[in-house]
Amino acid sequence: MADRDAPTEAADKALPPKNVPAKPARAMGTPLASGIAVLTTLLGLIVLAWTILFITKGRFLKHSFERIVAGQTHRQVKVAGDFQLYFAPFNVKFVAEGLTVSNPEWAGKGNFFSAKKIDSRISTWSLITGNRRINWLGLEDGHVDLQWDRQGRNTWTFGEKTSGKPLELPIIRRALVQGTMIRYVDPRMQIEAGIRIHTVEAKDTKFASAIRFDGNGTARGTRFTLAGALLTPNATVSGGQNQLQLHAEGVRTQIDLSGTLPGATEIEGADLHMDARGQNLADVFAVAGIAVPDTRSYRLRSAVTKHDEEWRFTGLKGRFGDSDLSGKFTVAMTEPRIMLTADLATHVLDIVDAGPFIGYNPQASAAGKVVTRAAGGTPRILPDAQLRIEALKNFDAKVHWTVRTVRAESLPISNIELGLDLDDRLLKLSPLNFSMARGTVTSDITLNARRNPVFTDYEIRLSPTPMGTLLAGFGVDQSGTTGTLKARIKMTGVGNSVHNSLSNSNGRIAVIMPKGSFWTRNIQLSEIDIGTFVQKMFEKKLKEPVQINCGLIGFSVNNGIAAADPILIDTQKNVMLGRGGFSFKNESVDLAFRADSKKFSLFAGQSPVGIGGYFAAPKIDVVTPELLSRAGAGLGLAMVASPFAAVIAFVDVGDAKAADCGPVLAGASAQAQRTAKGKPRDDVGKGTTAKSESGKSSADERKKQRKKFLGIF
Template identity: 25%
Template sequence: MRPRSSGIPLWGRIAGGIAAVLAVLLVIVMFFPWDMLREPLNRYVSEKTGRKFEITRRLDVTPGWRGATIAFDGVEFANPSWAREPYLVKAQRAEFEIRLWPLLGGKVVIPRLMLVSPTMGLQLEQDGRRTWALGKDTGDVDTVPTIGLLQVDGGGVDFLAEHLGVDLHADFTFDTARGEMPLDFRVKGRYQRQTLTAQGSTGNVLQLTSAGQPPFPMEIKAVAGKTQLSAKGTVAALADLDGIDAQFQLKGQTLGDLYPLLGIALPQTSPYALSGDLRKRAKLWEVQGLKGKLGLSDIGGDMRFDQAPKTPHLSGSLRSRVMDMDDLGPLIGLPPTERAAKAVEGVEPPPSITQVKRAQKDPGRKVLPTAKLDFERLRAMNAEVQYTAEKIRNVRDVPLDRGSVHVKLVDGVLTLDPLDLGLASGKLAGAIRIDATQNPADIRASLDIRAMQLNRLIPKVETLKTSFGKLDGRINLSGRGNSVASWLGGSSGDVAAITGRGEFSNLLLEFMGLDGGEIIKFLLRGDRNVTLRCAAVAFDVSKGVMVGRSLVFDTTDTVFNASGQASLSDETMHFVVRQQPKDMSILSLRTPLVIGGTFASPSVGIEAGQLAGRGLAAVALGVINPLLALVATIETGPGVDADCKGVLADAKQPTAGAAAAGAAKAKTARQ
């Protein structure tokens, strides 16, 4: 006789058995005395990591479907023996969630970590070793845990990376009375070998890696060296500073100080104060609505800094409504002026050019900037930036009207092309190229001068009612150097300025010609202008020595011819100017003028030989008859018109040799 069937199919009985087993296991897991595993776990972790790990009071585990929540009541985890701090972490309590499936692949994923009153010692070595790598090989990045959210209730953290110049200590305090940002932090130490202090607040959770959570709020005020930062916004991930959306204010003595802090190679500048909106996604930093002051100039625009390429890339567009001439000095190695040094409130003024010269033993010895320009930074990134100044303030009697420049930096080669400046109602345009892959740097400048009004270029002459014509010219120089002075001191090429017909003050002309009779006449009757037929100032430059090729100034009254040279290396000069009047005059002491001395202390005199000859003749004739003494001062006017066509032609081309070769090389700066 067959047994009666229960009515439950086989598969149902199997499923029921599995469910029963799982229920029993769940009950066992839920009520398992996990603290019994504390000592075995201490030994296991210590063995696997090669350093002491101890749960000092109690272990508790709450299992879940995807992972488990583990709580340590008191924990001490030692650092490797090579670390400065004894503990990686020592806390009154630690609680963390851990994903189970990644453990099968040797990955430690911790979505949340909470620490109560921790002491943490994080250290990174140049060879890649780090104290938070959990394997015996602390240089193996695969043993570094992935941590999502970090909650810290008080305590402190030390971070040391000597090879990066970083040694920081942070203290945390947690107080729910602070509202949406209850976690307060204070940081002190050194960052990039500069003193750093910072303080700020965040939400109750720090998101170290992006884990699908919304960004957390954060505000910070920091001072690193002479640089001050204030920012407020949100951050998605602290580990790589990703997902930043913040408003910032930045102040400092020079933008050049940002290079060691941020890795952005910016030029030396006057003190600055900038603000804007900062956004970062992955490796791309963006600043929008940038505005503020750069010394005495205003500045605004938008910038992007992309760290994704092998060589980071900076790009953007900047503009100034008014750019002050005083702010150009630091770009070529000069300290800022006193006005520019004190232009930004809240920033300690850097030493001004006046203070620097006062501190020098021989403040007037050099005029050309000798400060070494840090061209090595140009190899740290690539860049393409457009800058426009709508108006340039006339500070030092140089009538710059406007300016624009396209800056391009590719693999250590910097070009300013085109460079376009409105100068004295005319134009100065061209290109400058600096190859920083060579040491000293290869520097080439090719600039053209077009239609500049000389009465604006030399405004003080306007007091003599002078009205000049228009000036054209060029500068083509090439050489090598790491400062403006060293480059010019060894450069070769061509420098020239020419002008056609115009007018010139006759009173000034007679002073230059030492014509006493004409001076007295004009003082009694008033000044009048004479016609300028042509003028040319052209130099062949060979290894820093400027030799006059065509130095002519021809008016309807007098023709001046000059000869001589100037040294850009030792900043000395010697020129002789010979006047040849075209009219007859009495009381004339016409004799060659001698211009000499140094750029810092020039001297102007006359050739003593010719003047002494006229003086002796006057004395001899005066013995015979006092009226005859005037005969020696009579100028018969032997001067003739210069060949203006020939003068201008000579000024247009350098002679052969180093000057011609240098000029040709300089022109290659233009693309």
């Protein structure tokens, strides 16, 4: 029986017991309750800490504060008097009397910061987020020493960092400052300044108070003064804006800056307006170590704002000298050099104001004193102002400037476009283009100031331009001329001024004249063909055009001496040849032009027309020694034969050799020139005519000419 009932008993044991109460379920709120308990405890501790700090004002944290801050900044930190650090009620209140923070060792003895008393309310949330916002600052007899050194360290970058960070002030909503001095020293920028700051009650009822400041200092050896105010409106308490007024004077310049700041020390996004005026715009840029051309007196206005590391000047309008200027520019405080970018436009540029771009003094130009005197009294016109190489080390630049019209008597220039790119002392003027008498001059000029003296590469091209229009643009009668000309200058030079660079230049200058026409009177007078000229005058055919087949005025430049290579103009009636050259060294000119007729002429001078003197004082010599010699020969014939025999000395048999226009139009050198029959020309040479009147070879003439040019300095 026992065995038979065993399964039943096992089954009964497997079933849940009857009438036994169910086990209670686990309480759902236990984790939440635990969390609440923890949170309550934390809040309680916070409240307790807040209460302790509020009651004690946190004075017991004084030595801990000194030790912790000193360890983090690697400076000596002391609080001589009262110390408070607590929540009131939510902002952190910090009060310290006799607070001092020492300078780093390299800055010498003294303190980076000291104050008789500092009382502040700091936003707790800003401490968490790192925004560093001070809602209230009271500062009494404060002293701040802001210094850079030549290695790039500064006094406000704490820790053991080898390079300094830019100064970033905390956002200050309201402030009451009395007797505070700020010292700023930057040996790299050559700036030293002292600024005094104090708060006064404003008379204007719009403002509760005004923080005024004034100071003085030196910038690159030049003294300046400044004064201004931060006018704090009542709305500042609720996050309003501050109104800034600043007036600065120095380096013959006055600058007024006004507008609004988001906060008393918040420049980012400021809405400011600048009014700058002075005697020379270059003075202002020189303070920042930026080299720009000199100007006459100027006045410029623009909007000013700051974005990150950039100072942006927009809506620029004003004048310099007798020229206008508009556009925008940006100064970026980047490393290792300041970056200047600009997009500028001028409607009318006075030629006097354009002079400084190649080295002329604007005041001297306005007075008509561009011609100087070298040793020996010879006149010079090429500018000798030195390029400021040291300043080019301080900044890079990208500038685009357009000029619509140039105001200049007898100088038909307009539509200038200048692109300037400066990268670590490598200055490129590309493009440098302008319109001239319905033609276009395009230029690419590179100045490599990484080398000393400066190495300059000149590439200048003149597109085909009507000669008549060009002459008219310079105030000369067009004279019935219909021909065109084009030109190219390809040279390199070494020197730190325009004069020095050209004085050591090498390269080639070529002016090419394709087919065209001149008035007869110009052609005949060029060869002193008096007989034909008188004949045409009585026949009223002086305006009869003479065809130009082709022409080339070429010079090869060697060490600043330009020698004719060749000068050859082939016309319908004659062939004009030239010899000689000019010197960039002493600016002297020694050129001679002669024209050989292709047709018989009874009375032709057949002697060169000389051009001598200097760039600043050229001379034209029509009655040359050759003409006098011919006249003497004629006089001798008249004495031994008859008066009519004197005419024989002036007869031109008309044996001039026509030119092959191919090499002429290609701008080829004298050695490549050919006659119309394909034979090498024997009447042109480098620097002289091959058949010189002296009977000497071309090489001898060139040596004599070079000696002459080098003899005057």
